Amino acid sequence: MIDKEYSSVASAIADIPDGATVMIGGFGASGNPIELIHALIDQGAKDLTVINNNTGNGEVGLAALIGNHQVRKMICSFPRSSQSRVFPELYKAGKIELELVPQGTLAERIRAAGAGIPAFFTPTTVGTILAEDKETRQFDGRTFVMEPWLKADFALIKCETADRLGNLTFNKTARNFNPLMCMAATTTIVQTGKLVARGDIDPERVITPGIFVNRIVEVSDPVHEDILIAEGRSYP
Amino acid sequence: MSTGWNREEMAARAAQDIPDGSYVNLGIGIPELVAKFVPEGREFIYHTENGMLGMGPPPAEDERDLDLMNAGKKYVTAVPGAAYFHHADSFSMIRGGHIDVCVLGTMQVSANGDIANWSTGAPGAIPAVGGAMDLVQGVKHIFVITQHTTKTGEPKLVEHCSYPLTGPGVVSRIYTDLAVVDVTPAGFRVVELAPGITFEEVESKTGAPILPPG
Numbered sequence: 046m047i048d049k050e051y052s053s054v055a056s057a058i059a060d061i062p063d064g065a066t067v068m069i070g071g072f073g074a075s076g077n078p079i080e081l082i083h084a085l086i087d088q089g090a091k092d093l094t095v096i097n098n099n100t101g102n103g104e105v106g107l108a109a110l111i112g113n114h115q116v117r118k119m120i121c122s123f124p125r126s127s128q129s130r131v132f133p134e135l136y137k138a139g140k141i142e143l144e145l146v147p148q149g150t151l152a153e154r155i156r157a158a159g160a161g162i163p164a165f166f167t168p169t170t171v172g173t174i175l176a177e178d179k180e181t182r183q184f185d186g187r188t189f190v191m192e193p194w195l196k197a198d199f200a201l202i203k204c205e206t207a208d209r210l211g212n213l214t215f216n217k218t219a220r221n222f223n224p225l226m227c228m229a230a231t232t233t234i235v236q237t238g239k240l241v242a243r244g245d246i247d248p249e250r251v252i253t254p255g256i257f258v259n260r261i262v263e264v265s266d267p268v269h270e271d272i273l274i275a276e277g278r279s280y281p
Numbered sequence: 282m283s284t285g286w287n288r289e290e291m292a293a294r295a296a297q298d299i300p301d302g303s304y305v306n307l308g309i310g311i312p313e314l315v316a317k318f319v320p321e322g323r324e325f326i327y328h329t330e331n332g333m334l335g336m337g338p339p340p341a342e343d344e345r346d347l348d349l350m351n352a353g354k355k356y357v358t359a360v361p362g363a364a365y366f367h368h369a370d371s372f373s374m375i376r377g378g379h380i381d382v383c384v385l386g387t388m389q390v391s392a393n394g395d396i397a398n399w400s401t402g403a404p405g406a407i408p409a410v411g412g413a414m415d416l417v418q419g420v421k422h423i424f425v426i427t428q429h430t431t432k433t434g435e436p437k438l439v440e441h442c443s444y445p446l447t448g449p450g451v452v453s454r455i456y457t458d459l460a461v462v463d464v465t466p467a468g469f470r471v472v473e474l475a476p477g478i479t480f481e482e483v484e485s486k487t488g489a490p491i492l493p494p495g
Contacts, residue, residue: 148410
């Protein structure tokens, strides 16, 4: 019988080793698997490469993981915001690496990995410093740069509803990178607000089919980054 | 004595040039104001990079939905007929040439339509590009709204951008506090002057040759 359910966030992320590459879903403050990230802080894996659009806010979630010195390198499109202090300080001190990837290229590199496409060509970055040292080719008289797929060992995902097969639905713009990352990681770990019985999600409503999901843990009433920051919270 | 256009008037002027039925992506800052000035009888659908078509205005503080944000990480609403999708679909709309108009702010724009709006290239600055390079390469028409000069009076319309480019040769039209300016094969050309502004004033505040209206 297929049962991907885990009883706790701690058990779901227990085997993430030092040096792993970890995709983390979310954009800004929505769709972030805060409980899974905090479990990873408790677990303590170090030397991680983390893929997320941003670098977290305040001193919770991804920013707390970075602040706990568990991240060696960030791959992201926008590593700063009005509320991000942790990454900028470490970056300026030379204590964390950054690979800057345009947002659409980041999404497509992740999608390509999930689809088994090792590279693709795009005009994004042509004529800019971000295209330096990249292979280019002409198609229909226009120049394109080659971009490689982007894979991960693990993905940490937040969704709204899941069944035990791993079929997922999301809520509004909390979807963002989550479905793509489900496809691109060797082991995809999902926290769901609601775990329902097989058959309780209308097949027409499934956004991520369960084939892309390995582990599910129910986290009812998940915390939200903006609320934690407004309350002045930090983790651990 | 010059008067010119204020931020809202610049946005309203840009809105006049967006055709009915357009799918539109608005950058952060003055471009966001364009949504307040949809001309009578026209319907625009707003796209936000983090996965929605049909973005509506900000909600009241007590009505905000924590899972409904825009690419500027502000809380927004969804209009009737809105659609949600993941990031790869969202950027397929941009990179696949499906978005009609993108209105962006800028630090510099050059006479051949190069735009520099993501980095000053200053040593020690943390580079952050977001979706800017995807938008300028993929959207059909790139409009820029910007003050004509910096706070210290340096021209923002220049011969060549000194800041790192976001994309080369992509801007078609520029809305400033002084004028509407087209990027043409012959360089900058004034399309319209703001009230009380002379061509000579625009010319003196532009860092490249610029052609008069007509």
